[in-house]
Amino acid sequence: MSTPNRDAKSTISNFTHYPDDAGYFDEFGGQFVPEILRPALEELQAAFSKLKQDDAFNRTLREELTHYVGRPTPLYFAANLTRHFGRARIYLKREDLAHTGAHKINNTIGQILLARAMGKRRIIAETGAGQHGVATATVAAKYGLECTIYMGEEDMERQYPNVQRMRMLGATVVGVTSGTRTLKDATNEALRDWLTNVDTTHYIIGSVVGPHPFPALVRHFQKIIGEEAREQIQHQAGKLPDYLVACVGGGSNAIGLFYPFLNDDVQMIGVEAGGIGTGPLQHAATLTYGRPGVFHGMRTYLLQTADGQVQLPYSISAGLDYPGVGPEHSLLKKSGRVQYLAVSDAEALDAAFLLTRLEGIIPALESAHALAYLPKLLPHTTEAEIVIVNLSGRGDKDMQTYIQHMEKEQQNK
Amino acid sequence: MSQRLREHIQRTLAGGDKLFSVYITAGFPEKAATLPILQALDAAGVDFVELGIPFSDPIADGPTIQAASTRAIENGTTLPWILEQVAQFRRHSQMPIILMGYLNPVLQYGMERFCRDCQQAGVDGVILPDLPFEEAHALMPFFHAADLDNIYLIAPNTPPARIRLLAEHTTAFLYCTAYTGVTGANRAAEQQTTQFFAALREMVDVPYIIGFGIHSAEQVHRYNAVADGVVVGSAFIRFIQQQPLASIPDAVRTFVKGLTQRKH
Numbered sequence A: 001m002s003t004p005n006r007d008a009k010s011t012i013s014n015f016t017h018y019p020d021d022a023g024y025f026d027e028f029g030g031q032f033v034p035e036i037l038r039p040a041l042e043e044l045q046a047a048f049s050k051l052k053q054d055d056a057f058n059r060t061l062r063e064e065l066t067h068y069v070g071r072p073t074p075l076y077f078a079a080n081l082t083r084h085f086g087r088a089r090i091y092l093k094r095e096d097l098a099h100t101g102a103h104k105i106n107n108t109i110g111q112i113l114l115a116r117a118m119g120k121r122r123i124i125a126e127t128g129a130g131q132h133g134v135a136t137a138t139v140a141a142k143y144g145l146e147c148t149i150y151m152g153e154e155d156m157e158r159q160y161p162n163v164q165r166m167r168m169l170g171a172t173v174v175g176v177t178s179g180t181r182t183l184k185d186a187t188n189e190a191l192r193d194w195l196t197n198v199d200t201t202h203y204i205i206g207s208v209v210g211p212h213p214f215p216a217l218v219r220h221f222q223k224i225i226g227e228e229a230r231e232q233i234q235h236q237a238g239k240l241p242d243y244l245v246a247c248v249g250g251g252s253n254a255i256g257l258f259y260p261f262l263n264d265d266v267q268m269i270g271v272e273a274g275g276i277g278t279g280p281l282q283h284a285a286t287l288t289y290g291r292p293g294v295f296h297g298m299r300t301y302l303l304q305t306a307d308g309q310v311q312l313p314y315s316i317s318a319g320l321d322y323p324g325v326g327p328e329h330s331l332l333k334k335s336g337r338v339q340y341l342a343v344s345d346a347e348a349l350d351a352a353f354l355l356t357r358l359e360g361i362i363p364a365l366e367s368a369h370a371l372a373y374l375p376k377l378l379p380h381t382t383e384a385e386i387v388i389v390n391l392s393g394r395g396d397k398d399m400q401t402y403i404q405h406m407e408k409e410q411q412n413k
Numbered sequence B: 001m002s003q004r005l006r007e008h009i010q011r012t013l014a015g016g017d018k019l020f021s022v023y024i025t026a027g028f029p030e031k032a033a034t035l036p037i038l039q040a041l042d043a044a045g046v047d048f049v050e051l052g053i054p055f056s057d058p059i060a061d062g063p064t065i066q067a068a069s070t071r072a073i074e075n076g077t078t079l080p081w082i083l084e085q086v087a088q089f090r091r092h093s094q095m096p097i098i099l100m101g102y103l104n105p106v107l108q109y110g111m112e113r114f115c116r117d118c119q120q121a122g123v124d125g126v127i128l129p130d131l132p133f134e135e136a137h138a139l140m141p142f143f144h145a146a147d148l149d150n151i152y153l154i155a156p157n158t159p160p161a162r163i164r165l166l167a168e169h170t171t172a173f174l175y176c177t178a179y180t181g182v183t184g185a186n187r188a189a190e191q192q193t194t195q196f197f198a199a200l201r202e203m204v205d206v207p208y209i210i211g212f213g214i215h216s217a218e219q220v221h222r223y224n225a226v227a228d229g230v231v232v233g234s235a236f237i238r239f240i241q242q243q244p245l246a247s248i249p250d251a252v253r254t255f256v257k258g259l260t261q262r263k264h
């Protein structure tokens, strides 16, 4: 394990002007979709380009973020955790305190306003951990739109409380039985639904993935995380952070935090799900172990076989269990701007319990992956430095996994 | 462009006939079935075959072709193996073959190498639904160099300007989906879409055929009235998976005859 290399230089001087008009982040991204979806993507691009500059739209969005979502979320100085490691000061961006318990709502509130402006009657979404499904069902309930959520049957089992929440919110939850019965297959089903009902339906994709304009659009609604953090840290510490750490599934909470700092002298680390090993079927660490391919409408890093079949990812965390990754992350990796690495299931579990015991915060298993990098990073830092970790969600949905872990530990004692 | 495919289409249409083609996933239901199925389709008088390259995540396909793809992958079907089957088939037959599949397996094989090896094996064209015009354009030199047709799809929701663009750049023919949706849906030929296809005649100069969800002689008849032919996929897969290997030739002949009285 080495520390991120501050001298890692790339030829790109401005990272914030991607994607280009064709939806490319350099060689990644694009729009690899069947012709049937093209009109919907064009309609979405047109609506997004217009509305993101529209004062009334932005005012409504801001009001919803303040009074409904509960923004700004705190930037919390984790004094006990800082003392535990005895080096750099650790701050947590508390996305777990946003309405519905994760950053996902930043995106769904923005997209439901877009859907409404486009006159769509029906909303669909895929979900892994169920956080995006809950955040989508929530805004659909609030805005009175019909809502169908696709979720792999394996994930329905792992994250059952979220299935119940979605149903209570009035959404139809469709269990997906194809393939691995996880996030990738739920995304396939959502795309098939969209292909079939494209006139009436808007697909609220849950991360910075998929065909253009989704990666740019989701980033637009998630970058508030980094914008707030930038202001908060300058206010609280009088300087920019030295390190940003976030977990990467599709990459939306990470891009949300990173994007407003991309042209600053700040080191960034994206933490992937290392699962139980480095072999095939043992992890979901796309950027760490994958290679470029085309999947879900985008050219991006991908876990795949030599033949180009998509490989089954594995992670203890349903929200990170995805074989692709947002195309912008592929650019940030290839250019060396962001360092990506993987932590194991066991390391993530340890980190979740450490935070819970020291700070009284139960993190989502996804966010625990970001926290699990701290034991590796902190020894290389100084007391003058600042680390911000994106605490992307809270752990209520993971209680079953956490309880099992506690019981196992008890038995081993 | 493939001369074999273009000439076959021209000859058929000039004779006042319609095109009847079949989609089958390679390596399904078992690897040993692919060559016999191709030969049986040829013997049954099918105009050309779309041979599917299986992919793990076929987002434009309904349950039938999804299941066929999964099974074919489990059977060990790979692109090099598919090309071998075509090469073997070509030793005795001139029925045109079009490979149909998703982009990633082709990309990982290498686009230039893929085109070259297709030509060598005797493949006539490709249909890659997730390779849109904007992305395909840069690859056209490879297709041209290998005499390979690249066939574009349109759907009933494709805007007129886009239809004209794709009709201009597609080679051999244009593939129209019968509805907006995934393959194999059980929908009747709707008034609205038949009107859409009839109107295409005025808009495009290339032959166009209709596919997705075609499973009855009645549909074949209605679509043939407004297009240059049809392709049958999911219905053929559902049929063929019940046939023992030995009865494939007879079964395929019966299937084709059942959907079109034209050829025997």
Ligand SMILES: Cc1ncc(COP(=O)(O)O)c(C=O)c1O
Pocket: A102, A103, A128, A129, A130, A131, A132, A206, A207, A208, A247, A248, A249, A250, A251, A252, A253, A254, A318, A319, A320, A364, A366, A367, A392, A393, A394
């Ligand atoms: C709390 C939480 N964090 C992170 C993720 C991973 O998604 P992304 O990488 O898009 O932030 C999820 C996905 O479900 C999540 O629920």
